[in-house]
Amino acid sequence: MSTLIVTEIQKGAIREASYELVAFAQKIGGDYASLVIGSGVGDLATAFAGKGGGKTYVADDASLADYNVDGYNAAIQAAVAASGATTILVSNTPSGWDVAPRVAAALDAGFISDVFNHQDGNFVRRVFNGKLDAQVSAGGGTTVVTVQPGAIAPFEGSADGSTEALSVDTSGARAKFVETKVAEAKGVDLSKAEIIVSGGRGVGDPEKFPEVIQPLADALGGAMGASRPVVDAGWLPHEYQVGSSGQVVTPKLYVACGISGAIQHLVGMKGSNFIVAINKDADAPIFEVAQLGVVGDLFEIVPALTAAITAAKG
Amino acid sequence: MKILVALKQVPHQDARLDVNGDGTWIKEDGIKFEINSYDTYALEEALRIKDAGEAEVVVISIGPDRVTQALRTALGMGADRAVHVNDDALVGSDSLGIAKTLAAIGKEESPDLVFMGLMSDDGNASAVPPMVAELMGLTSATGVLKAELSDGNVRVERELEGGALEVVDLPTPALLAVQSGLNQVRYASLKGIMAAKKKPIDVKTAADLGVADAVGSGGAKVKIEKVYQPPKGDGAELLEGSTDEIVTGLVNKIKELGLL
Incomplete structure (x- = not known):
């Protein structure tokens, strides 16, 4: 049993939710490895590897500088193949929920989204807009799981880690990032x-x-x-x-x-x-x-x- | 141009939810159903493209007989025809089983655009739309708040955290999973409802679509073990009594907080 943590970079740093995935992987148990995706992110990956990420694959490519669904999909699939992971953890953020189901479909894997706990071997999530909870079990094969940011305390320690460059073919990417528009100033603050x-x-x-x-x-x-x-x-x-x-x-x-x-x-x-x-x-x-x-x-x-x-x- | 819209019929947002006998979902008897709120925005976006030019809008849905009502509503709003996958074999399917079923229809139809809602109000999974895109070989975007079509391209604005937006260009055909609120959804007119009665609903089974092995609890890769009321935490202290007594309690608390 082995887990792959898919980290996310926000404003030039590995976001807190990625450290929450480390804690979540430790809670599930077994070995885990991590993935950092971006352009010029070698130093970030090295730092993450030493702060709980363990063996950290680095998908470093100019075409991955900004999020795009096709490139990230390819990078995650490459890391799954390289690591042999059977559980793939992704934060349930706007990029996470955009790409994670595609990875699951491509791998013919199970998919469980927006979980906030792992209990009795099951993943726990909310349904009916928070009115009920559901415990979901993963089958025997590969499972992609997205985790609700803020649901679990982040891992804050340090540990031995290493990085390994991951080659990703993004030539098939069709989606093209244009720009990010920041939120407009509010009339009502x-x-x-x-x-x-x-x-x-x-x-x-x-x-x-x-x-x-x-x-x-x-x-x-x-x-x-x-x-x-x-x-x-x-x-x-x-x-x-x-x-x-x-x-x-x-x-x-x-x-x-x-x-x-x-x-x-x-x-x-x-x-x-x-x-x-x-x-x-x-x-x-x-x-x-x-x-x-x-x-x-x-x-x-x-x-x-x-x-x-x-x-x-x- | 052909536009496919997948929609789901879900329990009404105000329906009373009781857990079923084996504790794995809710009791569906006697509750009202409606079109999933996100999916109404998806349908509206497709109908606006149709209104602005020439497009055929095909709505598809999976579920038992009651789903006919949702499809008739969609046809009444202006969709041209419907495909209804009505097969007990699909009961117990996981997201991937549903996505494979929808993708099988998608491949038969080869649309230029597919619109779906970002998530369903019952399962809240946000899983099926990107899966359908992957299985159909389309690129995709989720949380779409704006979609502008030009020749062979759709420029979308995706919602990020805190109200920021990401602008992305997608070559068509593409699948867009829309966020709620990107448009104002129309109601079906009386004329539209009358016209909908003559519009075709094509009924299919899992076997028709070649997905019999991928659906149902047998095909599912993940399984809901149980659903239950979320454990009550400390929760709120409840004020009870007459309106006057409740208001007095509230005023006292606001005073205690030093805000009055």
Whole structure:
């Protein structure tokens, strides 16, 4: 049994999630090797090899300077062949989820995505947008597994390692990287707000945001936010979105109204100092990260709370 | 131009989820189903290309009889015809089995573009679209928030973390797995729904597609051992009582935090 860790470079460094994969490989047990992909990344690979990566293959090629699905697919397959690994670990990031299923299909391998734990020999992941957990077993053959960033503490030690150059044929790559566009400046900067009152799909109607959610935010002297479905539906502009693809916030108080708590939202607000959740569904995952919860109708609770806050402030 | 759209019918997002008897999935009896939310954006993107020029939009789906409803909805929105893989042999398939089935249809159809949703609202795997691309020999992009077609090329913007975007050129044919929110999805018009009744739905089995050995629990390379409610952590302290009592509790807590 042997594992291959596919690392990822972000802003010129091996990202933290790659060290989490080291910890995950150690948790699974058995031998492991690593792969660093990029251009001019020999030093990064050497450093990673000595910080837990073990034997580290280096796919170093000018054509791999920026992520492209076809080139990375070829590099990972080459490393699987060279290492003989039967478990391939990839971080579940935008590049990881782009390429990992292709590797699985090319190798006719099993695929298990976005796992956050390895328990009783099974991989554990969320399904139904966080409402249920599933334990999934790998069959006897090769398995590609993507791991949720932040789910496991990164390996922080040092160990003996070595590097080995890996030759990769990227001549068949069709996808061409053009550029990366950084996020546009936000009209609404939630990152500085001390109090955020956010509404989700449970608010039900775009008109209810100015009528119900904004007044509570105003009464508390805070800002209004929203979850992804609200923005996708066009009820509020993207600048209000809290979550992995929106703004990551850490206010002193976060009030989640009608937000069930899909993982992409939780990633954006779970670092808040204190979280209050108001939701009619007692099983909503938001109650797992909240310190204080109300199972009830937000249209009763929120206006009454707004009135009480306004009265208390006199 | 021919555009293929694969869509999945999933439990309604507000459906009550109870674990089934053997603890490996949910009970499907008596719950409402809908088209997977990401897939509605995929279909809309294909229909916009059709609206802007000339394209045939073919929708494909896998599942039991209830899936006919989802395909009729898609046809009502403007798709031209449908392929429905309706075969109990597919029950228990893993992502790769599903991808092989869709890819078999894809190879028969040879589309210029394939649109799918980034993930499904039930399995949340984000697995099938890149697999289908690999099996069909197409290049692909996931998390697509914008797609611009020009002669033989599609320029896409992929969503990265924190709202950044990656711009990529893909030669067609290509497969795009779309992120939610890239367009505003239309509703089926009454006229569209009436017209959909005359549009063909071609029903196929795994054997028709030559994938019988790759599908079902027998073909699956990974297996769901059990599903269950996530273990409750410390969780939230719940405020109960009348609205007044709850509001008083909330105000007291906000005061305690020094925010009032």
